[in-house]
Amino acid sequence: MVVSEMISCHGLTFLQQKTWDMIKSVPSDRPVAIQLFGSEPEIMGKAAALLEKEPIDCIDINMGCPVRKVTKKGAGSALMKTPKLASEIIKQVCANSTKPVTVKFRSGWNHQSINAPEFAQMAEESGALALTVHARTWSDGFSGKADWHIIAKTKDSVSIPVIGNGDILSHAHGLAMMVQTGCDGVMIGRGALGKPWVFQKSSENPTLEFRLQALKRHLQLIETHTNPQWALAKIRNHAGRYFKGLHRGASVREKIYQMKSFPELQNLVDSLL
Numbered sequence: 632m633v634v635s636e637m638i639s640c641h642g643l644t645f646l647q648q649k650t651w652d653m654i655k656s657v658p659s660d661r662p663v664a665i666q667l668f669g670s671e672p673e674i675m676g677k678a679a680a681l682l683e684k685e686p687i688d689c690i691d692i693n694m695g696c697p698v699r700k701v702t703k704k705g706a707g708s709a710l711m712k713t714p715k716l717a718s719e720i721i722k723q724v725c726a727n728s729t730k731p732v733t734v735k736f737r738s739g740w741n742h743q744s745i746n747a748p749e750f751a752q753m754a755e756e757s758g759a760l761a762l763t764v765h766a767r768t769w770s771d772g773f774s775g776k777a778d779w780h781i782i783a784k785t786k787d788s789v790s791i792p793v794i795g796n797g798d799i800l801s802h803a804h805g806l807a808m809m810v811q812t813g814c815d816g817v818m819i820g821r822g823a824l825g826k827p828w829v830f831q832k833s834s835e836n837p838t839l840e841f842r843l844q845a846l847k848r849h850l851q852l853i854e855t856h857t858n859p860q861w862a863l864a865k866i867r868n869h870a871g872r873y874f875k876g877l878h879r880g881a882s883v884r885e886k887i888y889q890m891k892s893f894p895e896l897q898n899l900v901d902s903l904l
């Protein structure tokens with residue numbers, strides 16, 4: 632299953648084109664979830680209603696984002712401090728959508744207030760059909776090691792499926808999380824950057840040719856679905872990641888970072904192939 636990046640409920644309800652562009656997907660992405668963020672139950676409900684006719688399979692609610700711009704408005708992981716408001720949001724989204732509603736959150740706000748198991752119970756009682764737990768607190772940000780124990784505790788506290796998240800870097804590692812925590816599935820974030828093969832079983836370190844072929848396909852998809860010139864720096868960053876952990880990968884990365892246009896980058900990949 633693919634989950635979109637988080638989408639502002641205000642952007643959707645104000646009919647901002649830029650926000651609506653962010654929910655675009657293609658049939659091969661499905662099942663696909665659109666992740667909403669916001670702190671006002673009514674607007675979150677309206678945004679969910681607007682998604683009703685979209686070709687999507689699930690609405691996920693973000694209660695885990697640690698970014699200040701989001702938390703200062705009471706959204707994202709700040710909702711872990713206001714479970715009553717979080718419950719109202721989940722209820723409103725459920726009431727305004729026929730799609731399954733899921734919630735993603737963290738271990739807690741900080742190490743003195745770890746509340747993922749209780750938060751999970753609240754989410755289940757409010758209507759969520761599955762949950763994802765990122766095993767870090769807001770105060771951890773993205774650093775330090777994710778504490779998978781909290782995933783096991785959360786799983787034990789509810790009867791709906793729990794998806795574990797945090798630090799998974801391979802297929803085998805994902806299975807290890809399922810065994811260690813009893814979770815029903817796993818979510819992979821950073822481990823998939825520049826490494827779309829992370830979801831496959833193979834434990835082999837992919838060759839240069841395999842990585843170049845994968846990047847070529849990624850660039851083709853970017854060309855088909857976006858305007859590549861708008862985000863060249865971002866594309867170069869993703870492209871460079873394909874060669875991490877590879878003997879002489881640094882020299883390929885260096886060449887990539889020198890590319891001044893998207894066609895130049897495509898030509899480089901073709902010439903290396």
Ligand SMILES: Cc1cc2nc3c(=O)[nH]c(=O)nc-3n(C[C@H](O)[C@H](O)[C@H](O)COP(=O)(O)O)c2cc1C
Pocket residue numbers: 635636637666693695735765773796797798799818819820821822
């Ligand atoms: C650049 C970046 C953007 C992210 N955006 C989102 C997001 O929009 N929604 C979300 O639920 N999580 C988002 N995350 C968090 C990841 O989904 C994930 O929970 C976190 O990185 C821990 O998992 P990992 O160790 O597999 O990366 C983001 C993470 C990063 C690094």
